[in-house]
Amino acid sequence: MFKPPFILSIAGGGSTYTPGIVKSLMVRLEDFPLAEIRLYDIDGERQSVIAPVVEKVIRDHSQSIKFTVTTDPEVAFSGAHFVFAQMRVGQYKMREQDEKIPLRHGVVGQETCGPGGLAYGLRTILPMVELCDLVERYAHQKAWIVNYSNPAAIVAEGVRRLRPNARVLNICDMPVAAMRNMGAILGVDRHKLVVDYFGLNHFGWFTRVLVDGEDRLPELRRHIAQFGLLTEDAAQTDPQHSDPSWVKTWRHIKPIMDHFPEYLPNPYLQYYLMPNDIVEHQNPDYTRANEVMDGREKKLFAAAAEYKKTGILPDAFHVGVHGAFIVDVACSLAFDLRQRHLVIVENKGAIANLPYDAMVEVPAYITSEGPEPVRMGAVPLFHQTLLMQQLASEQLLVEATIEGSYEKALQAFTLNRTVPTMQHAKAILDDMIEANRDYWPQLQQAWKDGEAVK
Ligand SMILES: NC(=O)c1ccc[n+]([C@@H]2O[C@H](COP(=O)([O-])OP(=O)(O)OC[C@H]3O[C@@H](n4cnc5c(N)ncnc54)[C@H](O)[C@@H]3O)[C@@H](O)[C@H]2O)c1
Ligand SMILES: O=P(O)(O)OC[C@H]1O[C@H](O[C@H]2[C@H](O)[C@@H](O)[C@@H](O)O[C@@H]2CO)[C@H](O)[C@@H](O)[C@@H]1O
Numbered sequence: 001m002f003k004p005p006f007i008l009s010i011a012g013g014g015s016t017y018t019p020g021i022v023k024s025l026m027v028r029l030e031d032f033p034l035a036e037i038r039l040y041d042i043d044g045e046r047q048s049v050i051a052p053v054v055e056k057v058i059r060d061h062s063q064s065i066k067f068t069v070t071t072d073p074e075v076a077f078s079g080a081h082f083v084f085a086q087m088r089v090g091q092y093k094m095r096e097q098d099e100k101i102p103l104r105h106g107v108v109g110q111e112t113c114g115p116g117g118l119a120y121g122l123r124t125i126l127p128m129v130e131l132c133d134l135v136e137r138y139a140h141q142k143a144w145i146v147n148y149s150n151p152a153a154i155v156a157e158g159v160r161r162l163r164p165n166a167r168v169l170n171i172c173d174m175p176v177a178a179m180r181n182m183g184a185i186l187g188v189d190r191h192k193l194v195v196d197y198f199g200l201n202h203f204g205w206f207t208r209v210l211v212d213g214e215d216r217l218p219e220l221r222r223h224i225a226q227f228g229l230l231t232e233d234a235a236q237t238d239p240q241h242s243d244p245s246w247v248k249t250w251r252h253i254k255p256i257m258d259h260f261p262e263y264l265p266n267p268y269l270q271y272y273l274m275p276n277d278i279v280e281h282q283n284p285d286y287t288r289a290n291e292v293m294d295g296r297e298k299k300l301f302a303a304a305a306e307y308k309k310t311g312i313l314p315d316a317f318h319v320g321v322h323g324a325f326i327v328d329v330a331c332s333l334a335f336d337l338r339q340r341h342l343v344i345v346e347n348k349g350a351i352a353n354l355p356y357d358a359m360v361e362v363p364a365y366i367t368s369e370g371p372e373p374v375r376m377g378a379v380p381l382f383h384q385t386l387l388m389q390q391l392a393s394e395q396l397l398v399e400a401t402i403e404g405s406y407e408k409a410l411q412a413f414t415l416n417r418t419v420p421t422m423q424h425a426k427a428i429l430d431d432m433i434e435a436n437r438d439y440w441p442q443l444q445q446a447w448k449d450g451e452a453v454k
C-alpha cells in the first residue's frame with residue numbers, strides 16, 4: 001500500500017455534499033493525513049461556486065494541504081491515492097424528471113427507487129465506468145474509488161459487469177443514518193452498535209442490533225411501534241431530516257414493522273411495500289428535488305455568495321454521518337483497519353440463498369485490499385423473493401444499458417414492485433426516453449409490430 005499523506009480527489013466536486021465531506025476530512029486529519037485535495041467536476045461553473053467554501057473549510061484547519069480545482073481529468077487524478085465519487089449525472093433538473101414522470105402515471109417518483117432510480121441508473125452506469133478508466137489511467141496503481149454516486153445498487157452492478165477489476169467500493173449512508181437514530185433511541189453512541197443486516201442497496205433489513213453483545217432490537221421495536229424510527233431530537237442531529245419528507249420516511253418504519261415486526265427495514269422499503277400510500281401523499285408538482293433545490297442547494301449557494309461578498313462564511317452545510325462514514329471507510333482501506341461496516345459487495349455466499357455474484361449490502365471487514373463480507377446465512381422466503389425481484393429489475397436495467405436493449409429496459413421497469421402493470425411500465429419508459437435523450441444510450445427495439453428488427 002501507499003504511505004500517507006494522501007492525495008484525495010473528489011469526483012462531483014460541485015456537489016452539495018462536498019463541504020461537509022471536506023469538513024469531516026479536516027477533523028480526522030490525524031487519522032487520515034492529506035497532502036492534497038482536488039475537486040473534479042464536468043460542470044466547472046457549478047464547482048467554482050462551491051470551491052471557495054471548500055477552500056475556507058480547509059484553511060480553517062490547515063495551511064499546508066494543497067487545494068486544486070479542475071475539470072481536467074489528468075490534473076484531477078494523476079497520482080491520486082483515493083477518489084471519492086459523488087456524481088449526479090444530469091443534476092437536479094434530471095432528478096426532478098425522475099420523480100415527476102412516474103408520478104404523472106400514478107407511480108412512485110423517487111431518486112433511487114422505482115422508475116426514477118432505473119432512469120438515474122441508465123444515466124450513470126457509463127459515466128461511472130468512464131471514471132474507473134480515468135482513475136486507472138492516471139491515478140496510483142492501488143488507488144481506491146469510494147463511491148457514493150447513486151443509484152448505488154445499479155452503479156455497483158454496472159461496474160461489476162463492465163470493469164470487474166476496478167478498485168471501487170460502493171457505499172450508502174442510509175444504514176448508518178438508521179443506526180444513528182437507533183443509537184439516539186437507545187441512548188448509545190452509534191459506533192457502539194454492531195448490526196447484522198442483509199439486502200440490496202436501499203432494500204434491506206437489520207436482523208440484530210447488538211450493544212455489548214446484547215440484542216436491543218426488542219427495545220427498538222417498542223419505540224418504533226409508537227414513533228417510527230424517529231427521535232425527538234432528529235432535527236438537531238441532522239437538520240435536513242427535519243424536512244417533512246424525511247420525517248415521514250422515518251415514521252413509515254412503524255407501519256412496515258406493524259405488519260412484519262421481526263426485522264427492522266431500511267426506510268427505502270416504504271416505496272416498495274406501501275407505494276399507493278406514498279403516491280397519494282406525493283405532490284406531483286413539488287417533489288424532493290424541489291425541496292432540495294429550495295433547501296440544501298439554495299442555502300449553500302447563498303452562503304457561498306455571502307462569503308464572496310463579506311469574507312464571512314455562514315453556517316450553511318451539515319457535517320453528519322454522510323461525511324463521517326466515507327472517512328471511516330477510507331481510513332479502514334488506507335490502513336488495513338479491518339473495521340466492520342455495512343457496504344455493497346459481491347455476495348460470494350454471504351447471503352446463502354441469493355446468487356453468488358449479486359451485489360448485496362451486508363456487513364464486511366474493510367481491509368486494504370477491499371471488503372471481506374460477513375456471512376448472514378439464508379434469508380426467509382418472503383425476503384428472498386422480494387430481493388430476487390428487485391435484483392432482477394436492476395440487473396435487467398444494467399443489461400439494457402450495456403446492450404442498448406429497449407425490451408430489457410421495459411422488463412426492468414415491469415418487474416419493479418412499484419410499477420403495477422406492463423402498460424404503466426411502457427408509458428413511463430417512453431416518456432423517460434424522451435426526457436433523457438441527452439443522457440441515455442440509444443435503446444433499440446428487437447421487435448416492432450410483431451416483426452424482428454434486423
Ligand atoms: N450513496 C448514498 O448513500 C448517497 C448519499 C447522499 C448522496 N448520494 C449521491 O451523491 C451524489 C451527489 O449528490 P448531490 O445532491 O450533492 O448532487 P449535486 O448535483 O449537488 O452534485 C453532483 C455533482 O456531480 C457532477 N457531475 C455530474 N456528472 C459528472 C461526471 N460525469 N463527472 C464528474 N462530475 C459529474 C455535477 O456537475 C454536480 O456538480 C448523487 O449521486 C447522490 O445521489 C449518495
Ligand atoms: O433527498 P436527499 O438528496 O436529501 O437525500 C437523498 C439521499 O438520502 C440518503 O442519504 C441521507 C442520509 O441518510 C442522512 O443521514 C444524511 O446524511 O443525509 C443524506 C441525504 O439526505 C440516501 O442514503 C442516499 O442514497 C440518498 O441520495
Ligand SMILES: [Mn+2]
Nearest residue numbers: 152172173174
Ligand atoms: Mn444511499
